[in-house]
Amino acid sequence: MYKKISILVVLTCCALISKSQIRINQPSRVVERQAENRANRKVDQAVDKGFDKVEEGIGSLFKKKDKKANEETNSKKVESADKTKTSDADNTPSESNSNTSVTSGKPTLISYSKFDFIPGEKVVAVEDFSQDAIGDFPAKWNTNSSGEVVTIAGTEGKWLMLGPEGVFYPEFVKQLPENFTLEFNLATTSEFSFYSGSLRTVIAELADPAKTFSNWKWYDGNKAKGLELGLHPSGAGGNQGSASFDIFENQAESIMKNDKNIPAFRIPDHNVVKVSIWRQKTRLRLYVDDFKVWDLPRAFNPATNYNFIAFSNQGYHREEDRFYISNLRLAVGAPDTRSKLITEGKFSTTGILFDVNSATIKPESFGVLKDISNVLTENSAVKVKIIGHTDADGDDVANLSLSQKRSESVKEALSKDFGIDKSRLETDGKGESQPATPNTTPEGKANNRRVEFVKL
Known part of the structure; x- marks a missing residue:
């Protein structure tokens, strides 16, 4: 008693x-x-x-779980108000934060051997929150909840910490064509509860997104059409996360729903993941890190005018649970490597990414490199010059040297990992001397950080 x-x-x-x-x-x-x-x-x-x-x-x-172990894990990942970012002469945080993991080992290019994601041809939106002050809600976003820009110990750059239940809307995304890619980093606190809701990425058509974005969760006659992609970590101690997929003719009813376990989102050993969404007309591909969650040939409705992206937080079970997003990158167009390199004689890509202040190629570049190697393998007589380019940030001499080293890294990867004869590959670096777009915006800088392949 x-x-x-x-x-x-x-x-x-x-x-x-x-x-x-x-x-x-x-x-x-x-x-x-x-x-x-x-x-x-x-x-x-x-x-x-x-x-x-x-x-x-x-x-x-x-x-x-044992509370002492949880405290030790949680201490490895906390917001830090005093941490500042240092970027190299070529990289903004949008290029330097991918696949940051608090406790797991860094993936390699070969570990992504099944990753066939290829980003869109032209970067049209970049969000790394570099223009926002720590503690503020980002100026280019809107919400019916709350949130703030923070830093996370063990990672670089800034993150948007999503507040309680609500919708978080990047107002700078206004139109989504039939071919686009959307990438962002997603993080959670180290003891994220299994009972907290998932984070849903909404891709939809709204008559007036600026006025009706907050109604996404509650049907009110808005007649919204679109897709909703949910991601949920495993929860503390879990083996794998989960993903959900819904297609809406309107918000009242889902006409297609699918749930799937994913091994790439575990707590607490893998709290930061890279999410990649790829639309090719009606086809949808979704990746979490290198794991392909879905490849659906008829997910997008060709009659729908997709003009809206948002993140919907279903609510936290515990006060300390939080989702964080960073390094959002939207690119449009469907790269045609074969046609541009063989027919036009030149192919340029922003999809080969490098570590900060380094010529080390990031593993998520695998899909682009594989695509290029396929073209070179099928056209065995073709020789190319690989040319590295940077944006205008930093010292021009350092940029020139870095661009040259990065072109050499691409040559080495094509030879070592994809079997392309080195005698067919020449290298060069132009640094910041040949910008493709003005270096006045994050998007312009992202398009200038590129690698060109010129047919010889």
């Missing part, structure tokens, strides 16, 4: 304390937030003791 009463008292106290929690939105109060979370974990420990007796009769369904 006394044990039952004591458990009830602890649960009541926990509920009262939970109601008094305050979500801290200012990074200057990160230390205070951590203190609150630590206090909450102490309450959890007391609750655990009460549940131990109950768990004996129902197995381990509700057993929790």
